[in-house]
Amino acid sequence: MNFEIKDLSFAYRRHPVFIEANLTLMTSGVYGLVGPNGSGKSTLFNLITGLLHPTQGAITLDGTVLTPNLVFANVAYAQDSSVLYPYLTGRDHIRFVALQHHVAAARIAAVSEQLEITQFVDQRVSSLSQGQKQRLMIVLALLPEARLLLMDEPLNGLDPDSVMIIRNLLEDFKSTAQMVIVSSHNLDELDKVTDQIIFKVDQGLQFETVADGAEARYAELYHHARPVKAGDGHA
DSSP states (O other): OOEEEEEEEEEETTEEEEEEEEEEEOSOEEEEEEOOTTSSHHHHHHHHTTSSOOSEEEEEETTEEOOHHHHHHHEEEEOOGGGSOTTSBHHHHHHHHHHHHTOOHHHHHHHHHHTTOTTTTTSBGGGSOHHHHHHHHHHHHHTTOOSEEEEESTTTTOOHHHHHHHHHHHHHHTTSSOEEEEEOSOHHHHHHHOSEEEEEETTEEEEEEOTTOHHHHHHHHHHSOOOOOSOEEEO
16 A cells, blocks of 8 residues: 655645645554644645645555545544534444445444444533543444545544543554554654654655654654654655
8 A cells, every 4th residue: 555645735724735746555453643733734634635625746546546436435534523514423424434335234333333432422412521532433433444534633622531542443444454544643642553753744754763763853843843844754
């Protein structure tokens, strides 16, 4: 599996977020996506999934540019839980995604059990805790068994039980054929599941294997004012 971002440029309200950014990931597994608030991590996920469009550059999977049809078939995106419909139940959301992707009942049951949502799946989203909403979002992303899974801040603001469930899930991804990119500010938890980190530095992407942990490298990159040009990332 080969995922590549080549010469990607994008600006938001004339503010450049990416300038000829590059990234190449060539193996399955879990990758962290790290950067300061507002640096463009969610924007990157939106560009990968086609919710936003770059001003230049290409995003490819196994050498083929991602189109809406290819994204639908190959990419899953666990966004912020605010995209859920508050007046619908968790099961309503699951039924819709399962219908679109022809997901078998056994798969639905297995993923629901893995994320431990069965006790609240028939409640309206408006009544769920943040951790429950986050686990529901991840269930929806897991159902299609996409080759590339994007997870936007899955550990943000969660109760300890939810953190443990999601951490165990990420550990399981290490032994699958899927490629998972997880954005997170919880660097301590991220260190527990991967040492492969994509840093959003200036207007570029910088891939590193961080033997000493993401937090130490984060401090070096973002708190020791060292100018870094838009760079290439390779894995």
